[in-house]
Amino acid sequence: MYEDQSLDRLRTVVELIANGDYSAVSTLLEMTANSDVSPNIAALAEAFSLMLVQIEAREWHQELLIKQLLAANLEMLELLGAMVAKRDSDTSAHNYRVTMYSVRLAEAMGLDRADIRSLIKGAFLHDIGKIAIPDSILLKPNRLDEQEFAIMRTHVAHGLDIVGRSSWLKDAMDVVGYHHEKYDGSGYSTGLAGEAIPLTARVFAIVDVFDALTSLRPYKGSMRVEEALTIITESSGTHFAPEVVAAFTPLALTLYESLHQLDEPALIQAMRELVASYFEETP
Amino acid sequence: MSFQSEMLQTEQGWQIALSGRLDTTTCGELEQSLLEIFETAASAILIDFSALEYISSAGLRVFLVAAKRAKQSKGTLILCAMPAAIKNVFAISGFLKILDVIDDRELALAQLNRA
Numbered sequence: 001m002y003e004d005q006s007l008d009r010l011r012t013v014v015e016l017i018a019n020g021d022y023s024a025v026s027t028l029l030e031m032t033a034n035s036d037v038s039p040n041i042a043a044l045a046e047a048f049s050l051m052l053v054q055i056e057a058r059e060w061h062q063e064l065l066i067k068q069l070l071a072a073n074l075e076m077l078e079l080l081g082a083m084v085a086k087r088d089s090d091t092s093a094h095n096y097r098v099t100m101y102s103v104r105l106a107e108a109m110g111l112d113r114a115d116i117r118s119l120i121k122g123a124f125l126h127d128i129g130k131i132a133i134p135d136s137i138l139l140k141p142n143r144l145d146e147q148e149f150a151i152m153r154t155h156v157a158h159g160l161d162i163v164g165r166s167s168w169l170k171d172a173m174d175v176v177g178y179h180h181e182k183y184d185g186s187g188y189s190t191g192l193a194g195e196a197i198p199l200t201a202r203v204f205a206i207v208d209v210f211d212a213l214t215s216l217r218p219y220k221g222s223m224r225v226e227e228a229l230t231i232i233t234e235s236s237g238t239h240f241a242p243e244v245v246a247a248f249t250p251l252a253l254t255l256y257e258s259l260h261q262l263d264e265p266a267l268i269q270a271m272r273e274l275v276a277s278y279f280e281e282t283p
Numbered sequence: 284m285s286f287q288s289e290m291l292q293t294e295q296g297w298q299i300a301l302s303g304r305l306d307t308t309t310c311g312e313l314e315q316s317l318l319e320i321f322e323t324a325a326s327a328i329l330i331d332f333s334a335l336e337y338i339s340s341a342g343l344r345v346f347l348v349a350a351k352r353a354k355q356s357k358g359t360l361i362l363c364a365m366p367a368a369i370k371n372v373f374a375i376s377g378f379l380k381i382l383d384v385i386d387d388r389e390l391a392l393a394q395l396n397r398a
Contacts, residue, residue: 029341033307049340050376057347057377064381 006031006041014048025052070279073168077275078268081124084131088138091127094211096267097259099123100274101207102200104255109203109247117278119200121163122175124271126204129159129176156180156189174198179205184238194241202241206232206248209239214256225256288313295396296327296359302334305342317349320358327359327398329391332369343376350382359383359398363391 010031016024031037031045085092102123106116130138133155137148144152159176163169178192178201185193213228223231229252236245262270286309291298297320305313320326328349346362353360361383365373370386373379385391 029307029344032339032341046340050343053340053343053347054376056344057381060347060351061377061381 003038003040006038010041010045074275074279077121077124080128084128088130093264093267094215095124096271098207098211100259100271101211101255102204103274104251105207105248106203108251113278115200118171119175120275120278121169121172122200123204125163125172126175126179127155128162129155132158153188174200175204179208182239183241202244206240206244225253298329300331304337305335306339307341310341310345314345314348318352321352321356324356325358327395329361329363329395331364331388332362333364335369338369338372343378346382361385361391361395364388
């Protein structure tokens with residue numbers, strides 16, 4: 001009788017746990033020590049409890065491994081950016097700024113977290129293809145001629161060739177591949193127009209130009225935010241998607257002020273925090 | 284056989300020595316103590332197992348819970364000087380993959396001081 005009752009209790013508890021009701025675990029633990037329970041059943045309860053704690057340990061181990069994997073991928077992302085920056089040092093801080101500008105603009109436009117993750121990867125690596133461009137063109141201090149510009153344009157295809165080789169980076173291809181397209185179809189490399197241009201690329205294009213205009217480059221001085229915005233607004237519908245221009249205009253000054261004085265270490269720190277918040281567990 | 288845990292707080296962190304049997308009836312207080320310590324960020328705890336005679340599944344669970352909490356609060360949890368039988372239980376349960384377990388107490392102390 002005693003053994004049967006104990007067995008019934010054990011069965012109830014184990015079935016609850018097997019069906020995902022972990023509140024029953026404490027009851028199971030009690031049964032391992034309880035003198036109301038037959039010794040045989042107490043031993044059985046202990047065995048179940050041991051199995052359970054092994055499962056929980058394995059689950060946590062898995063979680064830790066996934067976190068490590070993600071951290072490794074994010075390190076590689078930064079590493080790739082650092083690589084290209086060694087050839088074209090101008091672009092290092094630019095990559096960090098445009099990534100953060102893009103995220104803020106995307107948030108304002110209501111893009112979902114998955115799209116923003118793709119945008120982060122694509123924005124940070126948008127010019128990775130430049131690693132294949134010769135110094136004479138890449139580092140030329142003045143305007144490129146027609147031939148040189150044609151070669152410079154190939155950085156898009158080179159970039160796609162690079163990021164396309166990683167399954168983790170595949171979703172960066174939209175920005176890498178289409179960040180030079182224009183809303184009216186006059187851009188490169190494909191000549192896509194309007195909504196055919198992926199949204200992340202439409203979002204990125206505007207911050208890329210904005211940061212270029214408002215930064216010092218070897219071939220030009222920098223512009224003030226108001227001037228840059230005027231140029232951008234004038235290109236609404238031609239270069240840029242109108243809805244993106246509309247979303248960006250009210251944010252531009254604040255974004256510029258928050259990022260522009262930051263030195264590289266501060267930019268790196270700011271971006272790491274932003275990226276971490278998008279790549280952590282909660283999808 | 285009962286259970287005892289001697290706790291010593293030093294500049295480098297807490298040192299806890301366990302003795303006796305750690306099971307359902309005796310593990311509650313230890314769990315509470317560990318979780319309380321890890322409530323403070325970057326706390327460090329070294330647990331010496333040399334006098335522990337038996338650990339049940341409930342005892343194991345205490346260390347899983349404590350290790351998770353430590354990770355959350357950037358704390359350090361080091362387990363050392365396990366008798367072979369005890370270490371075996373940890374090994375079979377896969378706990379050696381997720382916990383910092385060091386055989387030699389001096390080495391473990393050195394690691395605690397580095398934390």
